[in-house]
Amino acid sequence: MEVAGRAREIGMIGKWLDSGTSGPWMAVLSGDVGIGKSTIWSTALEVAAGRSYQVLSCRSDESETGLAYAGLGDLVNGVEGSAAVRGLREPLRRALATALWWEQPEGEPPSRRAVAMAVLDLVRRLSAERPVLIALDDLQWLDSATEVVLAFVLRRLTVEPVKLLATLRTGPDGDAWPALARVLPAERVTRWEAGPLSPDALAAVVEGRYGTALTRPLLRRLHEACGGNPLFGLEMARAWAERSDPAAAMSLPESLRHRLRQRVSALSPAAAEAALLVACASRPTIGLVETVTGGLEGLAETTSEWLVSLDGEVPRFRNPLFGVAVLEVAGPLRRRDMHVRLARVVDDPEERARHLAATAGEPDAEVADTLDDAATLAATRGAPLVAGEMAMHAARLTPSGQADIGLRRQLAAAAHLISGGDGTRARALLEDALRRCPPGPGRAEVFFLLGRAIFNSGDIAGSIVPLQWGRAEIAGHPELLVPITASLTYFCMHLGDLAAALGHARELLTLAEGTGDRATRDDAVIVLATLEFMCNASAPVGLPVPARARDRDRAPLVALHMYGYLCRCLGDLPAAKAAFATLRAAVAETGTEASAEWGMVWAAEVECLAGDLKAAARYADLAAHAVQETGVPSSAALFAEALVLSLRGELDRARRLAGEGLSVAHASGHRTAALTVRALLGFIDLSGDDPMAAVLHLDAADQMSSSLGAVLEVVCPTAGADHVEALVLVGRYDQAAERAERMQRAVRAIDQPLARGLAGRARGVLLTATGSPKRGVAELEAAAAEFSTAGMPFELARTLLALGRSQNRLRRREAARRSMERAGRIFTELGAEGWAERAVLRSRLSTPNKLTVSEAPVVALAAEGRTNQEIADELAIGVKTVESHLSSAYRKLGVRSRTELVVRLTADRRGAGQD
Template sequence: MQTDATSLRGRGALLAVIDARLAAGGGVALHGPAGIGKTAILDAVAAQAAARNELVVRLRPVRTERSLPYAGIADLMSQLPDDAAQALPPAQRAALAALRQGLPPRGGTPALARRLVLPLLLTHCARRRPVLLVLDDAPWLDAESAELIGFAMRRRPGHRVRVLAAQRRPDPAGKRRAARLCPAPVLELAVPPLDADDLTALLEARGLPCRTASRMHEASAGNPFLALALGGAVAPGPAWRPAPIPETVRELLRDRLRALPAGVAATLLVAALATEPTTTMLLRAGREDAVRDLRLAETEGVVELDGEAVRFTPPLLAQVLAEEATVAERHGAHAALAAGAADPTEALRHRALRTGRPDAAVARSLAAAADRLGERGAGRDAAELYLLAADRCPHTLAAQRLDWLVAAARAATTGGAPALAGRAAEAVIAADAPAGHRVRARLVLLDLAGQGLAEMGETFAAALAEAGDDPALLAPVRLRLTWAAFLTGDSDRAAIEAGRTVEAARRAGDPTTEAMGLSLIAQVQRLRGEARWADTLARALRLPATPAPDWLHYGPRYLAARFAMIDDRLDEARDELLRLLVVAEHDRIGEARVEVLRSLSEVATRAGRCREALQYAHRAVAAAQHAGLSPGPTWYTAAVAELAGGSLAAAAGFARRGVRASEQEGDRLYLRRNLHALGQAELRLGETRAGVAALRRLRDLEAESGGADPMIVRWHGDLAGGLAALGEHAEAAATLAEARAAAHRLGNTPGTVGYLDRATAVVLSESGQADSAVVLSAAAAQHFEQLRQPIEQAHALLVQGGAERRRRRYAAARMAIGAALAIFLAADAKPWAEQTERALARTEGTSAPGIPPADLGLTTTELRIAALVRDGASNREIATQLYLSVKTVEATLTRVYRKLGVRSRTQLSSRLQVAELSSPA
């Protein structure tokens, strides 16, 4: 199947470089590991050339054809036009006949005559149209064909004959063959891995669940083929459970390892079995040629060296190496690592791994070492040793084995090792363990579920049954039930479970869990529009709560910072979040760090620091992908940051993916937020009806969940503006009235007045009440200036300028819009600045083709309907085209007639024609 260039994600820059080189003549030689996407790039370039009516010749040799003389040249000749042969001299025609059949030259055929066939044919073809030879897997081309093609290219066939060739990483037999098959000048390019965003989008487009797709980047090292194969092998089930390596992937990785000399492979096996492989560690383990071996492996793309550190690329190579080695080879490598280990704990680990026999003394030593690592905060290493202790535990230590498994599960959770945590927790549940052990194991599985708690009903039921009346066990289970209800939008259930959490935690003497329960109650109260949330949060803050770094985002300090942001106390929010970030950096799971980074990004957006907002947002996205967390929340934050300072198209992409991720995981909280970001992006991209549809869906979801605070997800003004642009003025006014009533009931926060006044100004302007719109938008701009929110201030000035333009006060419009542009530019608000520049141009009297000039004083909807009337459309046709009711069209036309002083369609058409003729070009 041909691949169009536009369908290749993350390859735009590379394709542009290739296109520029080929347009000037010469050749491009690509190289990269199998699966990196070389063939897809070749397909895209070939498709583009064919679309330009160039002659495209494709060669796709396979490994088995390397021993078939002239197989490649026969394929090439068969793709050239038949009439080209007629232009050849007799000697070359005879040689061509043999070459087309893949036959060796006859005894009487001069070698030069045979070699000149291809140059003469290409020269003849190039006179009619450009020629592009596309050659995949160049090292598999037979030697005879390669010699003839190389000869033709060395004769400089002219800029109208180009070659695009590809090969895997150079090997001794075919080193730089792709480059030698290209005409000069040759550009050699490595095909890089896809970045995390592009790879995730590619996998989602192939139907992979968002969370699976987002964690494939690290496993595949950005290799599209590996990522697709690995993602397809992920069976439904817990996100933490590792999928088996598909045989296609295993074979591809085996191929890369087979190309290495035996000594290099042996050194890499030792590195694969080490906890943190380094060059020095390999030397201490007896690999005397480690430096040379690693450099060779790096050249072949098997490892990356970062100073002393050794990293396999992709990481799965280490797993395949270990699994494909014999038992004797693994035991020998562990013995070498034990002998060379500088750390006694590491030496103990490798001695234990030399054999699988149970040993009570070894098990106890491993557990004691794990205790010490846990005290130092090395959760992942501690978890590995606890698991190893449990594996080496004899039957006489069955009770201690369960203790070690529980400790392993908890240490792995805090250490950011979900696969180890899940393995240990499931081992506890499968054993005949006491109730307390089983509840703690189930809590680990619940924490590993992330935003997918809605799917953990059986685990919750079992944990509650096993906890019985023990408040110390019940409190943490109830806390997670609260969060599950919160995510699914069931605020009533969330409030009940949070109350039960607080009660159980108080009975258990657990102030930390009690404070987190109270924080969730305050959150539910605020969402419902209950003013007592402030007292509840104050109670939580007074408790001596000390949540671990990985639970920081459930604590009262973090919630207080979030509410400060919602209430437009941005400096206070930022100061507290920066303090919390210092603690969150110790979170090995990553969720707390991600949440703090997300909040810092949102604060920066509101404060008009767009570049900072983008940096925090993309750090959060990368951290979530690295930790395998649910991507919906971070994609929402990225969309918000892109809306302010990046790209509207990127914002829409993040939001759409966030909607899908939230739907897949039953996360109604971030489904609503991503719908808001998507609605904003669609509206600003000019897709008004799509934007309104997204925001209406958000409105309905919020009504179902009992959400009432219009300042948390500020969608009301966006929906009202979109509705007004569609001519739905009554619904727009009702939306804003509802928001004002809720804000009044809660007690207006500083930003409420400005936000709702600006939104009302938009509706008034679209409804033809420009005078009132100017007053309200100007007041909103002053309000936001006092709050030091430059993006919101400039947005209000932009609305004011639009209203002034409708009043035909062009100097005032230019002044307001120019002020908005200056603010947007200073804040690095790129998409806003672009939108404002277009608005400024409209004040100069320009208009889009087919649309009447804006100085008629009509609203957007009125202008569209007037233009369609001028073009002869009936009211019903207008209603169908604009997705309006016939009644709305009739009412709007009445207003248009009144504003323009006309009484009929004929007069309206004449009035528009006069206006267009008098409008400056």
Template sequence: MMELFGRRAETATLDRLLARAADGAGSGLVLWGEPGIGKTALLDHAVSAAAGATVLRCRGTRMEAGLAFAALHELLWPVTGRLDTLPAPQAAALRGALGLSDEPANRFLIGAAVLSLVSDLARDRPVLVVVDDAQWIDEATAHSLGFVARRVGTDPVLVLLTGHSDPSSGPWEGLPALEIGGLSDEDARTLLSASVPEARPSLIDEVTRTAGGNPLALHELPTLVREPDDAPLPPPGGDPVPIGPRLRRAFQARVEAMSAPTRALLLLAAAEDRGDRLALHRAGTGWDIDATTWDDVLHSGLLRTAGSRVEFRHPLIPAAIYDGAALSERQAAHRALAAVLPPSAVEERAWHLAAAAETPDEDVAALLELAAEKSLRCGAGPTAVRTLRRAAELSPAPADAARRLAAAARATWDAGDADTARRLLDDAARLESETDIARASHGLRGILEFTTGIPERAHHYLVRDMDAVSGPRSTVGLGAVAVRAAWSAGRTDLQHEALRRLLAVDAGVDASLAEQLPTLRTWWSCYDETGEITSIAPDRAGDTVGRIVTAAWELLPPMPLVLAWGIEGSLRDVLRMQAAELRRRHELAALAVVLSQTAVLDLAAGRWDAVETDAIDGLYLAEEVGADHVATQCRGTLGLLAAGRGDEPAVEEHTTRALEVSVPRGVRALTASAYWPRGRAALLAGRPLEALSHLMPLAEPGHEAAHPTFAMLAAADTAEAAVQVGRFDVAESRLRAVATWAQRSDAGWAHATVHRLRALVRGGPTAEDSYRKALDAPGAADRPFEHARTRLLYGEWLRRARRRADARSRLATAAEVFDRLGAEPLRRRSLREQDLADAPTARRGPGPAATLTAQELRVARLAANRMTNREIAAQLLISPRTVGHHLANVYPKLGITSRGELTRIDLHGDLRLRVGVHDG
């Protein structure tokens, strides 16, 4: 192994990482520093030290930086025979990326495929992935390798990359990094003495001072200076001279001393940058480049060959040659190279011609546009964006430039960079009308606003651009998102406006679109044209789910609306299968969306352990890909889960983070999804007044959390809290709202909730029948948490009716469900009620009210008639505070816990329950 002077600490780090990888603890590391500082030598050390490992190696080049997956092709070419071991979707995607098939590329799927391939190789022996000059590898490969490097922690894999700058941002963000600095003077002298044994002490001193510890400079400067007196280096002293410019000037001086054909060949090689010796031969035909010229170049040591490939001794050399050439010479070199490329090399020819262009040129711009389309088909969005932006720069007509900028914006958005997409749209809008920009970007302005911005503004853009985009499918897509945006904003008026526009679209000959359009009325229209409620049978609604779920994402309804319709069962199964497939293929962006949706449905279905796993995974993935609203939806679901479990600190954390995003942007659906957990947490903790302060705004027009869907889903919580504080007007309004929705949707959960609230709010002789109907309603048991809450309320009612055996049975069943779910507040409440039901049942003499004082009895009777504390105080000529004190004594004496329960006790007769049920 070659000795590296002054690199003991760096080589020790590499040796340690190699040893850990061999033990199954993989990792990634970025070595960064100025050109020539010794990063490649450290990679060579790692390769030599990785005895018995599979080594995959590639190096970035400036020219191939614009070619999608060019570096990945070099890296994986030796192991393409292992592609058949991958899952079929991954193998197909990777073959497309490597140019082995026409399979369209998916960035996340390709990243997953590379990870699977590397992990599969690591089953045989440790794997070392080495990427030199990573700053020049194409962006598509960079994203794939960044994905891999962050996920090899449990595999015997080490990923080493080198670059010129700090990798704290970009594709290597989050990876450990090691800055490589210059050598000490002592180590520099040792290196010089070893590499140039014949060097005089004066030369060693001068080079050491000038090189600043850069190993490449220490190697190259002595060979570029025949004698110190003939070509003196700048005098030492003052600030250190940057080694980059110093070396470039030294190389340029050496090149200038060569013959014109030799200089031309070196410039062609620097401009070609792919190492294609045949292309250089063809391009040099008109430049007097012959065999003698090749001999001179190879003899110089600056360029070397290996078969049909050529390469420079160090990447700094072509950079120095290219930068030192005149602009006209560089343009001529690019034109010569473009002329010899085959027609299939669209991207390479386009970029050579673009580099040679002196003025706007529509032919070159059109060729770049074709190259961008090819990049998009390969899933190389960032490469396509750069190509389209250059095409816009070379477009003579403002309209063409705007169109290409708009297309670049769409590609940027697809690649996950919303901020840059907005800037590109704004640049395009300065050249052309918004209508033309909408057509070229497929309505991107509204989509961007809906995904990351303000939903009401998104609705405006989307409805406006429905007339601008071409084709009914694009029009329907924008219209469907406009409806969703209005729903997110809690604006039913805007929702109906967008829905009317959407349903008026003529699907033409698109049969599948014509079939999907009527389903949108099912989901979004709460009333028909006459304003009358229209019932929808469950089988029809379920059939709607089956048709929509295979359509574009724009047509799929939001999950809270699915819950409101009560047909989540069929959709849950579909989403679960999608999540499993996406997880297997590592399609992270789509997986984040599906996980957030699945978590909402699983929470209702009582799969609380799955909720926690899916919502947290979805949250992390959404944050990684920058999907703010998806991350906020996950936080709302986690908040509701924490409320059910009684974890109030978690409720506070998740809802606060959610509101930080949703409130400034006016996303009322997300704001409501944060208010609801806060209200439920307070209710289950025994603070009903606080609960109402969070829950009532859901149905309060104009409030930041007002949202009809969430007001409906939280109606049971709201009504229960209202009953506990004597706000029967609020409880009745929620009961009426759910009853109306039950008639409209025929949803099982809505019918069950109506029966439960009738028993809770109205009591009377039909209370028991209502509780039984709530428990037996079709589909009620599919939501076990709510079903158990009904059992708890029914059990409490039975206990107060002194039917203790029946009460114990209901309460025990409820406690078992709450225990399984981890719903600790309601489990404790169920057990407390069981203890009360276990008390002696036979009472001699008067009933519990006999223990009340005369004043307590008066207060209890008035409170049972739904009078407020202030109204009771006014009638009895006492203070409201005294009323509260009396009620605090009344509750434990009567064995109740809230004001609403007073309505079920006969405080005027022999204390029989008003429903007329006796002990039997």
């Protein structure tokens, strides 16, 4: 049984069950109420049963603590008729049967010692057959009679394989270390703490219970609200599902209200005041509590009552819902008074603004101004979501006589929320603003932000219309026309409408030149050059380097994204790395990671070309984080992870993720993403020795690029070479030749090392397959030199592998072995294990050991799964010759089939590695 988010705990219990088989051992799993201890405990019982343990279990309840032997009855339930019970000496069997009411008592009730001796004898008899696990859930409520018996038993066990697993609630309702847990020596007792669930695990629990998949922003709020406690999280999710606005202010569901309020209401006045301060303050400290309340006695009580814990100088609620309960119990007047007191003493402008906002029940110009200033500060420090919430408060508290100011603050709030990835609330604000905003620049501003919000929500096509409406609302205002046109250009590029994107880019340059601002013009030049390169492979010359975004709301890093993408397409790795490093720093500084997912993906591609798969994985993680912030399905993170996995050789996972990415791209209308993912799928299948599947994907990518008006060699630089290689492997030489010629035409336009190297490798593979291996070797050697100069080790190693094949065809056995060994070393250094194994196999088979120089390449291709006809076609020999060489090789290697051949060669390879 799999429990969401508890693999670590289940794994530790499994290891504990497998260890220490002699004598008694104990493990205690502790944690807060609702944290999931019982769920882990139940799963542990299944694990123990699967390991052939005799499991004796009981669940204790608070209402049964006064019932003698209630726990013991549960423990031995089901074994009363067993051979172990029947074998007990009669006085002991009768004592146990009477104590547990298996039989009608006669005379005086049995002594507790007699019962304990009977249980000891029973446990010994059971453990003689197989190991015994005594499992106690909620140890703090185990009845005292059962606890005394178990303590008696544990003290007297010596070598018997008996283990006791208990769960224990921490806090005032549970003993932190009960007497039973102190019976055994400390070295025989293990203690674990069940911690909170991760957001993803909590989402799985909620979906498993209610069948509801939470959006990422809502999941984030739920996780923050319940502190990762699954019981509280389930109750909160159910309560939110029953109300119309889950984004409204959080309140306790009725199922938890009584339990939590009861804990809070029992506090003394001093402790209640300290708890209220911790609940109201954004950054509570021990010093702040002492300053405002005049002492620390109340705080000490909250910690002893298990409501608050201390993290250094910072008091925190053990679960955020305790804070909600404190606020509810305090009531509005006491809450307002605490915020007033805090506003007087805190120095931080943002926190002071929060407290002032909490004290203002009606519009207040002074408080609204303070909140507006605090929003600006939050945005400056890279906290756009915080800035958005403060700007929303500022707009709400702006007096009706300042409608223009209130609208401006509402738009600022929407812009901050978009930057932080919360497009849902931003769209609600903007749609409300549209109803109140007159035609003109203000309405154009709303449409501009609405387009961005829709784009970030994953609706690529839907984002275009609001931007077009915004352009229709305004003329002669370049300060807004420039960012609207830049966004139109970028969005159309992702939509795959490159003709429209190119038109917008040209208009953008005209507008930028009209501003007289050189940096704005440089950005427009970069955007136009990128799109022209995508459409006609005309490599730009003398491009400026974009400046950091000067106004993140007006120009959300479009030029920086495009410049990095352009350098990636050209294969200018140093420039691309610098651009994406700048982009990464910019989004980290401004908190706009949610809008930079494709920038991180392109950065991952660059690092893959540069051979740094660890750096590529870090960028892939950033792309995944950006998607998590928005909660919107995106092909970006799926593509990036699949790309890294495919180079590492984890092809099944890579193929699955890329397939998901393709589906998401189609669903969102992201046609350029669909093209990119399709090309990746072709590479994955080519890497997995399925050239026909690769051809299907790469044919589709070729057709898609033509329909978009894009040059595939630019948008997906390595796809053309992969296409040629796959076509050669399936024997479609004419189509491969036509494809290679198109690559050569692109090379004449691009004239960069990446393009030259890829085209050279494609021609070399094709020439070798079509009977000109000497010319093929020359092309591949030139291609290898291009990749070596450009610093692209993965492509270099792939080219060396192809070179080794061509050298084999020319009977240059030693040269082939050196090429393949070098390729293997490079793949190994990069962490591309699948490709490294392929290179090692070919290298070993290129050495004339038992096999002749004619047999070795035939065996190499057969081991890769090629048919006899495919081998004959590639080596330009007859099928009968292939069959003859294989028969001879089978005899020499001592195998009888292709399956045995692969097994033998794999074993030889492993043996060589051990040597």
